[in-house]
Amino acid sequence: MFEPPTKNTDPDAPTRATDNDAAIARLSAVRKGYLADPYIAALIPRAHLQQPRPPLINIGTYLRTRAIDLLLDDWFRLAGPRKVQIVSLGAGSDTRFWRLANGPHAAKLQRYIEIDFAENTSRKVMSIRKNRVLSAALGAEGDISVGGGGTTLRTPVYNLLPMDLRTPPAASLAPLMRAGQGDEPMLSPTLPTLLLFECVLAYMDPAASNALIQWFVDYFAAVPGGLLGGVVYEMFKLNDPFGRVMLNNLKSRSLSLPGAEPYPDLASLSRRFLDLGFTTAQAVTLREIRLRYIDSRELQRLSQLEMLDEVEELELVLDHYAISWGVRFPEGWAREGGAGSAWGLVAKKQLEDDEDVDDDYGLQP
Ligand SMILES: C[S@@+](CC[C@H](N)C(=O)[O-])C[C@H]1O[C@@H](n2cnc3c(N)ncnc32)[C@H](O)[C@@H]1O
Incomplete structure (x- = not known):
């Protein structure tokens, strides 16, 4: 699963290299039919030579991608007629911008900002400029x-x-x-804005990541009506035997997860949002997402893609990854206003009852 330990003396090199793992996992999930993503191959050098990942990795990649896609769909709904900004922190080779730009929400996307270490952004800039399809989505030359x-x-x-x-x-x-550009800031504090932290905060010192999130909260709290949401995907519960094995494996690649240490359970993941000034927050494991948030037709389709021998092992792994989300509503937001004012994942029962479920992107037809 992991590359051999690197001899590089730059202490951040192993962290930057995790982007490669994430991108190759995505490519594998796409090739096996879990996800539809026509853009990822262009961001991976020699993509045609990459080997598929085990089913467990493909399923995990599918679940986190699908859950975050659903949270995004719901963010666009919550924003109503207003345009939306998305900031992806530690974006690596993520392709979500291109999927959005070619999907049903494209016209509502005001800004999509990706941030990563300079070494990773320069590789991505080069790949984008070399590829006609990726460049075309950016607009006029x-x-x-x-x-x-x-x-x-x-x-x-x-x-x-x-x-x-x-x-x-x-x-x-x-x-x-x-x-x-001109007088307009890169990030408008008056537009509904969603922060994505997909597998990045675990690599950072918690004090630094709290300061980062707090900056966004303060930026949006400073204006009337500022609406801010956040989604975090990462490993947690690393104090149990499985978690300790995972940490040891990472150590052999000179990787540590200081940002996962303060989060031994789901409650601590939602508390992070609340402590930083968000109004509501929730956290679910990937295991729960598979059981409660993916509709049964979709689970049926997934089950036919690859043989999975060890369901127990899958569940153990999925139990150590969580998606948490929080929203900071502005003063006066109609919190008691019923379904229209909430934001988050909707459990399976409701999904299956709802004929309007948006299944338009992120999945194979
Ligand atoms: C596991 S990858 C995830 C990439 C992408 N979010 C995804 O889910 O496919 C982690 C990314 O976070 C970036 N990252 C970690 N710590 C960072 C930091 N302190 N500053 C900027 N980027 C960071 C890494 O360079 C890497 O691209």
Whole structure:
């Protein structure tokens, strides 16, 4: 599953290399038919030579992608007629922007900002510029600018920016988010905005990630009507025997997970959001997502893709990964207003009753 330990003396190199694992896992899930993603291969060097991943990895990749897609769909619904901004922190080779730009919510996407280490953004900038399909989604050629020695790519909607997320936000994030085109900031505090932390916070010191999230909360709290949501996907519960094995495996790759330590259970994952000023929060394991949030037709389809011998092993692994989400409603938001004002995943029973479930993107037909 993992690459051999690296001799690189840069202590962040192993963390940056986790992007490769995530991208290859996605490619594998796509090739096996779990997910539809025509963009990922263009972001992986020599994609045709990559070997498939075991079923367990493919299922995990499918579940987290599907759950986050559903949360995104619901964010667009919550925003109503307003346009939406998405900020993906530690975005790596993620392709969600291209799936959105070619999906049913494209017209409602005001801004999509991706941030990662400069080494990773420069590789992504190069791959995007080399690929006609990825570049075409960015809009007119005249609106695309590459800067910062090839580490930055800016367009009116999509922006790929280099930054070490651990640096104090006042010195790094604030100037980046305020520097837009003309008088308009890159990140408007008045538009409904969703933060995505997909498998990144676990690699960061918790004090640094809390400061990062707090900066966004304060930015949106400073204006009337600011609506902010956050989604976190990561490993947790690493204090049990399975968790300790996982940590040891990672150690052999010079990787540690300081950001997972304070989160021994689901309650602690939702509490992070509440402690940082979000109004409501929830957390579910990937195991629960498989059991309660994926409709039965879809589970049936997945079960036919590959043989899975060890359901117990699958459940053990899925039990150590969670998706948590929180929303900070502005003052006066109609929280008691019923279904329209809530945001989050909807459990299976309701999904199957709802004929309007949006199954348009992220999955094979
Ligand atoms: C496991 S990958 C996940 C990539 C992508 N979010 C996904 O789910 O496919 C973790 C990513 O977070 C980035 N990352 C981790 N710590 C970071 C930091 N301090 N600053 C910027 N990026 C960071 C890594 O470089 C890597 O691209």
